[in-house]
Amino acid sequence: MPTNNPLSSQTRALIRAQMSRRGFMAGAGGLGAAGLLAACGTKSASPSDAAAVVDVSDTEKIARWANWTLYLDYDEKSKSYPSLEALKKSSGLDITYKEDVDDNNTFYGKVAGQLKLGKDIGYDIVTLTDWMVGRWIRLGYTQKIDEAGVPNKVNILPALANVGFDPGRNNSLTWQTGFAGFGWNKQLLPKGVHTVDDLFAPANKGRIEVLSEMRDTMGIIMQYQGVDPSGDFTEDQFMNAIDFFQKKIADGFIRQVKGNSYKEDLISGDAVAVIGWSGDVFQLALENKNKFDFAIPESGGTLWSDNMLIPSTSTHRKNAEAVMNYYYEPAVAAQVAAYVNYICPVEGAQAEMEKIDPVLAKSPYIFPDAQALAKVKVFASLSPADETKYQSAFQKASGN
Amino acid sequence: MAFVAAVAKRSSTVRGIKRPSTPYLLLIPGLLWLCLFFIYPLINLASTSTQTPSESGEIGSYVQTFRFANYIDAFSGAREQFTRSIIYALIATLLALAISYPLAYAIAFKSGKWKNLLLVLVVAPFFTSFLLRTIAWKQILGNEGPVVTVLRGLHIIGPQTGLTASAFAVVTGMTYNFLPFMTLPLYASLERIDPRTLEAAGDLYANAITTFRKVTFPLSLPGVVAGTLLTFIPAAGDYINATLLGNPKTKMVGNVIESRFFEIVDYPTAAALSFMLMAAILILVAVYVRRSGTDELV
Numbered sequence: 109m110p111t112n113n114p115l116s117s118q119t120r121a122l123i124r125a126q127m128s129r130r131g132f133m134a135g136a137g138g139l140g141a142a143g144l145l146a147a148c149g150t151k152s153a154s155p156s157d158a159a160a161v162v163d164v165s166d167t168e169k170i171a172r173w174a175n176w177t178l179y180l181d182y183d184e185k186s187k188s189y190p191s192l193e194a195l196k197k198s199s200g201l202d203i204t205y206k207e208d209v210d211d212n213n214t215f216y217g218k219v220a221g222q223l224k225l226g227k228d229i230g231y232d233i234v235t236l237t238d239w240m241v242g243r244w245i246r247l248g249y250t251q252k253i254d255e256a257g258v259p260n261k262v263n264i265l266p267a268l269a270n271v272g273f274d275p276g277r278n279n280s281l282t283w284q285t286g287f288a289g290f291g292w293n294k295q296l297l298p299k300g301v302h303t304v305d306d307l308f309a310p311a312n313k314g315r316i317e318v319l320s321e322m323r324d325t326m327g328i329i330m331q332y333q334g335v336d337p338s339g340d341f342t343e344d345q346f347m348n349a350i351d352f353f354q355k356k357i358a359d360g361f362i363r364q365v366k367g368n369s370y371k372e373d374l375i376s377g378d379a380v381a382v383i384g385w386s387g388d389v390f391q392l393a394l395e396n397k398n399k400f401d402f403a404i405p406e407s408g409g410t411l412w413s414d415n416m417l418i419p420s421t422s423t424h425r426k427n428a429e430a431v432m433n434y435y436y437e438p439a440v441a442a443q444v445a446a447y448v449n450y451i452c453p454v455e456g457a458q459a460e461m462e463k464i465d466p467v468l469a470k471s472p473y474i475f476p477d478a479q480a481l482a483k484v485k486v487f488a489s490l491s492p493a494d495e496t497k498y499q500s501a502f503q504k505a506s507g508n
Numbered sequence: 509m510a511f512v513a514a515v516a517k518r519s520s521t522v523r524g525i526k527r528p529s530t531p532y533l534l535l536i537p538g539l540l541w542l543c544l545f546f547i548y549p550l551i552n553l554a555s556t557s558t559q560t561p562s563e564s565g566e567i568g569s570y571v572q573t574f575r576f577a578n579y580i581d582a583f584s585g586a587r588e589q590f591t592r593s594i595i596y597a598l599i600a601t602l603l604a605l606a607i608s609y610p611l612a613y614a615i616a617f618k619s620g621k622w623k624n625l626l627l628v629l630v631v632a633p634f635f636t637s638f639l640l641r642t643i644a645w646k647q648i649l650g651n652e653g654p655v656v657t658v659l660r661g662l663h664i665i666g667p668q669t670g671l672t673a674s675a676f677a678v679v680t681g682m683t684y685n686f687l688p689f690m691t692l693p694l695y696a697s698l699e700r701i702d703p704r705t706l707e708a709a710g711d712l713y714a715n716a717i718t719t720f721r722k723v724t725f726p727l728s729l730p731g732v733v734a735g736t737l738l739t740f741i742p743a744a745g746d747y748i749n750a751t752l753l754g755n756p757k758t759k760m761v762g763n764v765i766e767s768r769f770f771e772i773v774d775y776p777t778a779a780a781l782s783f784m785l786m787a788a789i790l791i792l793v794a795v796y797v798r799r800s801g802t803d804e805l806v
Contacts, residue, residue, distance in 0.1 A: 211770070213770045213771045213773070214770045214771075216770075216773070217769060217770040217773065220568055220773075243567060246566070247566065314670070314673075320771075357756045357757065358757075360757075362755075362756060363673045363755055364673055364754075364755055364756070365756055372646075376646075376647075376650050376651060376652060377651045377652060378650060378651055378670065378672055378673070491565075492565045492566050492567045493565055495567060496561075496567060496772060496773070496774070499771060499772045500772050500774070503767045503768075503771050503772055504585070505756075506756050506759075506767075507589075507755075507756030507757060507758075507759035507763070508589075508759055508763050508764050508766075508767035508768075508771070
């Protein structure tokens with residue numbers, strides 16, 4: 109296993125498989141969208157029109173970035189983001205960084221109307237998860253990233269360089285990658301949580317929380333039932349997993365279905381075990397005297413990535429590219445990874461991490477080894493119709 | 509609006525034929541505001557509620573087909589949450605009334621020089637955000653919180669039982685959050701009662717209970733009706749309390765609308781549900797106002 113290529117061949121094969129499926133879907137979606145546009149004559153929503161936005165980066169030295177919470181190195185003392193401050197100083201850019209994304213769907217719901225009308229959504233960089241980025245690209249809501257503006261793009265891990273929803277990475281760039289698996293309170297559950305049966309043990313009843321991100325929660329349950337969520341699973345197989353999930357809610361095992369906020373419930377003790385995200389749980393453990401632990405389920409966890417993109421409505425593409433380029437410098441990427449604890453997508457960051465924190469440089473959850481990667485799957489890309497059907501079933505089971 | 513109407517009524521009777529158009533001119537800003545921020549969104553919502561997915565099949569893309577069956581589908585999918593919303597809102601309203609009446613009564617009649625301070629205290633929570641106040645209840649009712657500790661100490665609840673993520677927590681949060689909406693109208697109508705009517709009741713040999721039953725309560729009825737409406741209507745549409753303090757089995761119709769809109773990107777169903785919620789509340793309120801004989805209030 110070469111250190112500069114932490115994604116196993118198996119995972120790469122998997123992502124390649126995704127690519128063909130997704131590539132097909134993207135083509136079909138693009139055609140559909142184009143047909144629709146021709147029919148109603150809407151402006152600015154097709155990919156070619158994205159170029160119609162005039163880039164005023166040279167006169168307006170600003171960049172506005174919407175990201176998820178706890179996703180950039182933060183200094184409690186100065187109440188600022190050290191890496192971002194350094195970039196502001198060196199580039200002269202005035203960068204507005206906002207933790208405005210707390211859910212892919214909610215964020216999309218807030219900006220979809222403006223994107224459709226081609227009105228400025230107030231951001232020049234938006235960080236979203238794979239499948240949502242796929243939707244934006246399909247609908248022409250992104251701008252092509254100019255390679256000349258992001259020379260460090262070559263530093264992306266080979267396995268992430270070519271993904272199905274964005275062949276050649278022309279419209280997006282990976283921000284962080286992570287696992288979904290089990291997080292638990294070590295004091296209350298000293299034996300740990302390694303299987304779905306451990307999670308739903310009678311003693312944990314009413315104190316279990318799972319992610320509202322359908323692909324993560326269902327991906328883990330499906331693998332427990334022996335179904336590969338990255339493959340061509342059938343509707344029945346998905347619905348079997350929904351039945352399992354619904355039963356656990358009906359029987360009172362699952363306390364809540366939620367996003368990042370499961371962290372507060374782990375701290376307060378209201379939740380003892382969760383389906384959560386790797387980086388979240390490691391950050392929690394770091395802040396709470398190592399009280400929590402994370403593991404990938406024995407039957408399999410999920411792998412996802414969040415990606416930076418430039419919205420079609422942004423008039424500061426060049427500035428946004430400068431920001432992306434900066435965060436693809438291995439030293440800067442290591443600085444971010446040391447704080448966020450997710451998988452770092454930048455090649456060479458592991459060597460830089462040795463200088464910051466040799467222990468983290470060996471963490472299988474930041475620079476994963478083949479063993480960890482063999483246990484995770486990327487959820488298959490869904491057609492819009494399946495997406496709606498599965499999401500409806502998941503929401504209904506969650507009580508909505 | 510009621511105020512504008514009252515002004516219009518008065519000026520037309522006092523000034524008579526002289527300047528009949530003035531009151532209507534005065535209505536224009538209000539009407540414009542109403543059209544822009546109420547009528548237009550309402551029409552938009554109505555139009556969305558009968559749409560169906562477009563041929564492209566892309567998520568969030570819908571076309572108008574006047575499919576009224578959307579309403580039936582939406583209702584049958586959310587019947588449980590609808591019922592729950594009405595029941596939770598009713599309980600929260602009754603609890604708020606039971607808590608607010610003595611409070612408003614004390615402020616209006618017994619507080620003396622403390623009156624203004626007490627009124628400020630009632631309104632003070634409004635200075636912090638609704639979300640923060642609800643999250644605070646997570647802590648108050650949380651496993652390490654004071655309520656659970658006391659109840660466990662008294663062996664009223666078992667050592668493993670919690671109070672958050674339950675229907676109890678949702679209703680408690682709703683009662684608390686909407687309490688000022690109940691207290692202020694109650695206070696306003698109690699405060700307006702002429703003390704001489706109470707003295708007169710005493711002169712006529714009514715004891716304290718009879719005085720309250722025959723004089724104070726009937727005179728405060730407008731406050732009771734206004735307070736219950738101001739509490740019930742937002743409580744029935746609320747989803748923040750159910751999200752933060754509830755569990756998957758205590759979701760309300762607001763949660764369904766939110767999930768349909770944001771998670772599933774199913775705008776027609778979300779719109780149809782919003783309309784039905786509005787209709788259900790309007791019908792309940794109309795029946796209530798008629799029965800309580802205070803039509804002039806709304």
